Amino acid sequence: MTIYEVGSGQLTVNVIKEIIAKNSSLKLSNDAVARIEKCRKYLDDKLSNNEDPIYGINTGFGYLQHVKVESENLTQLQHNLLLSHACGTGQEVPKEIVKLMLLLKIQSLSYGHSAVALTTVQRLVDFYNSGVLPVIFTQGSLGASGDLAPLAHLALPLIGEGEVWYENQKISASEINEKQNWAPLTLQSKEGLALINGTQFMSAYGVHCLLKAQQFSAWADATASISIDAFDCRIDPFLPQSHIIRPHxxxxxxxxxxxxxxxxxxxxxxxxxxxxxxxxxxxxxxxxGASKDSINYIQSVFETEINSVTDNPNVFPDDDLIISAGNFHGQPLALTLDFLCLALAELGSISERRTYQLISGTRGLPPFLVKKAGLNSGLMITQYTAASIVSENKQLCSPASVDSIVSSNGQEDHVSMGANAATKCLRVCDNLERILAIELLTATQALDLRRPEKSSPKIETLLNSYREVVSFNEADRILATDIKASIAFINSYKLD
Structure with missing residues (x-):
């Protein structure tokens, strides 16, 4: 098993892809350990010599910022914060995204500007390496002050509360502590706030969707190529000369x-x-191409974000500063997640149009790509299904980032709604996968109807593999089964 050292360098989407592919374990780099310990010591020294109010450290939170908390209650303050903010509801966050949340939270804490204890960060590393995935819910975050509710659920098991997934079973935090011989942590000043302030819910969804976007962008080109050949199209639009004079x-x-x-x-x-x-x-x-360029831009925004410190307040030991600011605000992510919805939805929109053309009974292809059309409806309703999904994506492209709502009694009066942008972006991703699977089903059927003429060796190789899981449609059958198999094929076949 490979090991990735958190804090040893820049985390990119492609590095994360490699970490996932290799099932790497995490380890804090020596530099990260030194930064974390230095920052924690600075805050401890600061509190021992200073009784002035410091937001979220010895005060209440949000609208309660003016309430001073006595030093003997600072641990209880952080404990209570996790309990009160674990207010999520709705569906559970997919486990692969929870695991990304752990990675990204560890990365953010590794910079040494959050004043968490090393034992706390190490326990998060232990969660990741042991496959302990806290149960988190999709609803509850406004995307500022960070992803409070989802991150509270992520952090609950640290103090022996909440539930986790472990070895495909949902168990209580107390049970996992017993299994792993872990003692619940007693959070020190600021730690609870550092854990729940941040953008790791939005960021994890974004990274997950970007990994899917890379895959689906390549598949969009593949399915389009099969459709182009099956529909007896010209090669002229793909010759380089036209594109060199408009060189996006x-x-x-x-x-x-x-x-x-x-x-x-x-x-x-x-x-x-x-x-x-x-x-x-x-x-x-x-x-x-426009979607590709958009995806690349969005990836650059997320790669800046996942290499950032996004909790509040930020602690700067070298400058003797504790700054309460707004790095938790998810606006950069909210805007780009909405943009990603648009980029992916357009790949699906044009794919459905190719499916529509292929079944139209033109260019020497039979209506609905079936023999004895009339007796058989063929692939008629696959286009209905694709069209319904395309329309759902259009609805999901209504931007979340232009919305806001007042919270915390007016203290938090502009929020990003990036969490809603994140969850709907995943729905758009999943929908695009289905649309492309339907085009693949349709285009390969049309291509086989062109026999004995053949497509390119590369397309024929793909088609031969596809026919091992989805056979040629000779007569009407249950197409839901074929669509499901096409989706599985997209996830298993490795494109060059």
Whole structure:
């Protein structure tokens, strides 16, 4: 098993992809340990020599900032904070995202500006390495002051409260402590606030969606290439000359990818093609390319975020400063999560249009891509399904980031709603996967109806593998089964 040293360098989406793929364990780097210990000592010394109110450390929270808390109650203050803020509801957060939340929270605390104890960060590392995943809920965060409710649920098991998933069972925190021989932690001043303040719920969803976006962007090019060949399209729109004179990077890369997929195809070089193809085929480089460029920009925002300190207040031992500011505000993430919804929804929108064209009974293909159409409805209703999902994505693209609502008695009077942007972005991702699976089902059916002519070696290799899980549709059958198998294929087949 490989080990990733948290605090040893920049965390990127691709590094996280590698950590997941290798099932790496985490370890705090020596530098991270030194930073954490230095910051904690600074705060302890500060409190022992200073009785002035410091927000969230010896005061109440939010609207209760003016309430001074005596030194003997500072531990209880942090304990109470976790209990009162564990106010999540709704569906459970997927386990893979909870695991990302742990990683990202550890990363943020490793910079030594949060004044948490080393034992606290190490216990989070132990959670990650042992597969102990706190039960967290999707609803409850306003995206400022950070992801309070979800992160409170993430932190509850540290103090022996709440529930966790462990070895595919949901058990109480007290049970996992017994199994692992862990004692519940007694939080010191500021620790509870450091744990629940931050953007790790939004960030984890964003990273998860970006990993999916990378995969689905490549699959969008693959399915489009099969559709282009199956619909007897021209190669002209994918030649480099047109793209060089409008050199958006994503457009150039998409045209190159489509050309690569179609290299060596008998179908693409056929004579007698129509002069122009519909936009959903001809404009794939422009549409897919715009989404690629958007995804790259969004990834840059998230990579800045996951290498940041996002709790409050921030502690600066070298400057003898404790600053109460607003790094927990999720606006950069809220805006880009909404943007990611748009970029992914457009990949689905144009995919559904290609599916519609393929079943239309034109260009020598039978209506609904089935023999004996009429007796058989063929793939007619796959397009209905894709269309309904596309419309759902349009509805989900209504931006969360333009919304706000007052909380904490007016103290927290503008929030990002980034958590809602995050959860709906995952729904858009999952919907895109289904839309692409339907196009794959449709395009491969159309391609087989072109026999004996063949597509490119690369497409034929993919088709042969696909036919091992989804057979050619000779007559009507339950298509939900085929769609499910297509989704599984997208997740198992490795694109070059």
């Amino acid at each position: 990077k994503g457009q150039l890369n998409t045209a190159s990818a489509i050309s690569n997929w179609l290299t060596g195809s008998e179908l693409i070089s056929r004579k007698g093609k129509q002069t122009q193809d519909p936009y959903s085929f001809r404009c794939v480089p422009q549409v897919h």
